[in-house]
Amino acid sequence: MSKDVIIVGAGPSALTAAIYLSREDVDTTLYERGVVGGMAAITDQIDNYPGFAEGVTGMKLASELQQQAERFGAKIEYGDVMELKQVDGELELTIDGQSVHAKSVLLATGSNHRKLGVPGEDELYGRGVHYCATCDGAFYRDKNLIVVGGGNSAVQEAIFLTRYASHIDLLVRSKLRASDILQKDLQKYVDDGKITVHVGATTDEIIVKDDKFYGVKSTQNGEQKEFTADGLFVFIGLIPNTQFLANSDVELDLGGHIITDEHLHTNIPGVFASGDVRSGATMQIASAVGEGAVAALQIREYLQEKAREE
Numbered sequence: 146m147s148k149d150v151i152i153v154g155a156g157p158s159a160l161t162a163a164i165y166l167s168r169e170d171v172d173t174t175l176y177e178r179g180v181v182g183g184m185a186a187i188t189d190q191i192d193n194y195p196g197f198a199e200g201v202t203g204m205k206l207a208s209e210l211q212q213q214a215e216r217f218g219a220k221i222e223y224g225d226v227m228e229l230k231q232v233d234g235e236l237e238l239t240i241d242g243q244s245v246h247a248k249s250v251l252l253a254t255g256s257n258h259r260k261l262g263v264p265g266e267d268e269l270y271g272r273g274v275h276y277c278a279t280c281d282g283a284f285y286r287d288k289n290l291i292v293v294g295g296g297n298s299a300v301q302e303a304i305f306l307t308r309y310a311s312h313i314d315l316l317v318r319s320k321l322r323a324s325d326i327l328q329k330d331l332q333k334y335v336d337d338g339k340i341t342v343h344v345g346a347t348t349d350e351i352i353v354k355d356d357k358f359y360g361v362k363s364t365q366n367g368e369q370k371e372f373t374a375d376g377l378f379v380f381i382g383l384i385p386n387t388q389f390l391a392n393s394d395v396e397l398d399l400g401g402h403i404i405t406d407e408h409l410h411t412n413i414p415g416v417f418a419s420g421d422v423r424s425g426a427t428m429q430i431a432s433a434v435g436e437g438a439v440a441a442l443q444i445r446e447y448l449q450e451k452a453r454e455e
Contacts, residue, residue: 147235148174150444151247153226154386156183157430158420159253160210161437162444163219169445173218176240178225182207183255184383184421185430189279189305194430203279206430226254229393229416236415248451249444252395252403252411252418253437256383256428261293265351266379273358274351275378278302282309285376291316291361293348294380300327302380307339314372316346316363318381346370351377385422398424409440415451417444 150166152159155177166173180186188203197206215221228239229250236247258276260266266274275281282305290310292303295317303315304327321328321344334340346365352373353359360373385402387395396404396412402424409417419436421428426436 147246147248148172150249152251152253154253154255155181155221156255157185157210158433158437160214161434162251162441163214164217165438165441167217167219174220176222176224176226181211187277187279227389249415249447251440253420254386254422256385256421259382259384261348261379263348263350265353269358273376278305278378282306285309287311288375291372291374291377295321297323297327299380300331303340304330307334313340315340315342316348317344318347320344408443
């Protein structure tokens with residue numbers, strides 16, 4: 146028995162599509178391997194999402210989206226989608242080792258944090274090396290931290306971490322690329338001595354002592370340096386969650402994002418993509434939500450056409 150729609154992922158784009166589809170009585174099931182709400186759910190404060198004059202926490206926005214989707218009948222399941230392929234004119238997904246069939250699929254798996262790729266990083270993941278300030282920042286109350294990155298996320302998360310840390314060294318590989326408003330906010334913490342910005346500082350290696358995080362080796366303007374701290378938070382960009390499509394026929398761009406047409410349809414009949422995982426995405430929650438709505442309308446139209454053909 147094939148499901149009408151399987152949505153892979155449960156971030157803002159996926160949940161919006163689920164709201165639109167299930168509200169029209171389309172049988173809709175979402176599969177999420179991590180946190181419902183995706184990256185949005187672990188964002189401390191969202192200030193640029195329309196309709197919230199004072200901003201909204203990521204967790205609250207994710208919770209409201211989930212409740213709305215479930216109110217209309219969408220089903221959210223936890224499971225790791227490992228493969229997607231076409232079998233006898235149907236779409237077959239392998240989820241936690243089990244085969245599940247669907248008439249249509251929306252790929253809305255979003256993105257994940259990019260890693261530094263330096264020695265010591267993987268070994269200390271979760272015990273000194275982190276990628277989520279709202280998840281792990283509270284472990285470092287009155288401690289010293291290192292934050293790596295120079296974009297909006299790095300600056301925003303560094304500011305957030307000042308709630309806990311006594312001091313933060315912000316290592317910026319080239320130059321600060323954060324928005325002007327965030328850089329102005331950052332300057333307040335620099336002036337207060339809470340954050341020190343090191344421009345032109347690479348992160349070459351993680352220093353481990355007694356099997357614990359100790360600091361990082363860095364090169365700044367050609368000079369070798371060591372920064373010591375109690376923990377490291379890395380915010381150097383995002384990579385699309387498309388590894389499970391490695392053996393599928395879904396077309397990806399050079400960065401691993403899913404290629405779609407203007408209707409969010411991939412090169413595989415019945416397979417759509419929306420949100421941060423899609424090639425050309427703006428990496429903004431508002432646009433991801435909009436794409437989720439568009440994808441839902443396109444999927445409904447596809448299912449209606451398919452039913453007429455049968």
